[in-house]
Amino acid sequence: MRALMWFRSDLRVADNTALAAACDAADEVVGVFVVAPQQWRSHDWGAMRVDFTVRSVEALRHSLAKLNIPLIVLRVDRFADAPAAVSRFAKAAGCGGVWWNDEPEVNEIARDSAVEAALSAIDVKAHRFIDQTILDVSTIRTASDQWYTVFTPFRRRWLEHWRDSGAVIAKPPARRAAVSLDDSALCGLPLVEPGALLDIVAEFEGTTRSDLWKAGEGEARQRLSRFIDERVGDYDNRRDFMAVNGTSVLSPYLAVGAISARQCFEAARETNRGKADGGKKGIDTWISELIWREFYRHVLMGFPHVCRGRAFRREVDEAVEWRYDEGDFRRWQSGESGYPIVDAAMRQLAQTGWMHNRARMIVAMFLSKHLLIDWRWGERHFMRHLVDGDFASNNGGWQWSASTGTDAAPYFRIFNPFSQSAKFDSDGAYIRRFVPELAKAPAAALHDPDKLADADLDYPALVVDHPAGRARALAAFKQASRHDAR
The missing domain is CATH 1.10.579.10 (DNA Cyclobutane Dipyrimidine Photolyase, subunit A, domain 3)
Structure with a gap:
């Protein structure tokens, strides 16, 4: 069988839950990324965010090529156009299933449900996974099965869940069988040629700084390694001083998924004698910041009105x-x-x-x-x-x-x-x-x-x-x- 891996905010090969599952299920894997400029603009993305995203896509393309996984980029205006584009591409590429990692925002959830329905209509199965967070935060509830609204008890319960289940790093995919796509079958699809992807940045207002933000999971892993080796131990003492290089500066790479929160967590835990809590204060503090990231995604899931311009309170x-x-x-x-x-x-x-x-x-x-x-x-x-x-x-x-x-x-x-x-x-x-x-x-x-x-x-x-x-x-x-x- 041939599998289609739909990349979104998970632009990496390492520790990618859906990609690992797709590679387990099929000898041949095709990757797809969907750009949606009008939707991105309505979500207030500027040139800086778009530029880093598309350069991260290009870096991913090179990483996937080493595994014989081609990456195709489709262009639609809005998420509402994604069901037709993804299902048409899956059918044209001869894929028996589509794998992806879920995103927690309201518009993204609606898009994915519509894509799943469109795939079902052509007898193509959707395979969905939790990957943005270290743990499945939708399962972390209070004793009365309510969503958490305060961080400290959420963190306590989160740590209990981690001790019970752990955080599983997805195995790295092996090199796949070479894929041959029929160009005639893809004719008429909204394809973006590799050389034209960066041109999309010009459609957005603002400046870009590719000199500051090198894209790709290799760069992300190097930044993580330097932070763990040089700064995480003193993170609690240095993180608030703005002129000091005391933080990880990994947030851009987490945002596009060039590195996973699990990779960050496991790297910190490894240098903390295997502990997620109760170890060195600087490392414990940074791990707590990763759990804050989990908490805010938990809030999105439990209280989706915050995605609609409305306050929690x-x-x-x-x-x-x-x-x-x-x-x-x-x-x-x-x-x-x-x-x-x-x-x-x-x-x-x-x-x-x-x-x-x-x-x-x-x-x-x-x-x-x-x-x-x-x-x-x-x-x-x-x-x-x-x-x-x-x-x-x-x-x-x-x-x-x-x-x-x-x-x-x-x-x-x-x-x-x-x-x-x-x-x-x-x-x-x-x-x-x-x-x-x-x-x-x-x-x-x-x-x-x-x-x-x-x-x-x-x-x-x-x-x-x-x-x-x-x-x-x-x-x-x-x-x-x-x-x-x-």
Whole structure:
């Protein structure tokens, strides 16, 4: 039998659950990837995310070629067009089954159900697998069979499940029998020629940084190895300092699936004497971050309304009188808020397509609290510029900062950006790197609004004073909380 492996956010050969199963079932395997530019645009993908994705597809094509697995790329406008394209291709390529790894978002679930129905109509079986997470998080429930809404008990139960079942790394596929596809049978299908795939990037707004983000699972594994060898042991002490190379920076590779969460987890556990908890603090802390990723996917599955632009805590979100001030929003976007740490972070995003996690929390809380601007505006801006744009993590992070999500920061917890920079960028190295007009400013001025104002620099005034912004947010959320309590 010939199998069709449909790649999506799992652009790798190693530890790919569906690919391993397809190779077990068939001597010949054909790969397919479906680009959907209009759908990607509606999901707020920008050029940075698209560029990294299609370069990752090209890297995958080369890896698969070594196994005699051809990779064909189809183009459709939207997910709604995928059922016809995938089923037509499966039939034309003579495939008896289609293998894929599920994705947890609402639109993707609907697409996959429609594809499965289209395949059934032509007597082709769909084989679906759980692969995005270390464990099947849909099976992790409370004692009363409810979905978790708080991370700490979820983490506790997650660890119990892992101790019971473990995390199984899929075996690497062996070289397959050579595949010969009939070009005449493929005629009329929406094929994208290999040399034309990168041209799709030009259809999206924004810059790209292929110099910073080398694509492919080989690069992902090298980054993981360096992190495990050099930095994971001290992760708990260094992860919050924005000028320090203290994090894994694997998020782009996890987002496209060039590396699996299982590979990351097992590499960390191996260097932690086999432990997922109770080992070295730095390694335990990084493993907990991987479990946060699992938690946000668990939330998507249990509370799918968060995929539709609605907050987890809808009553609070709808009661907050969000501001929709485009001028203030533009100053936040462009890194001209007058708060050095906020501006450095926003410029890092614009210049590199990535932002340090501590910085993400600072700027998200600044927008949603100090400026009281609807968090969805910020969520969308991030997705349009991030190379690691991942709906579950991005949505979960924004709702945490905005105090509208599950297990979110309490509304009265409002970061003081100057205190944050004094604590996590005390010498101003991060700020000076991305805000050159502050390169010669004394460090004390970077963390003190009065000294900053007295320094006579060519730098914007504060878009809002910290005390005034904090007071406005507290009043708005206090009123919303009263509404929620009714």
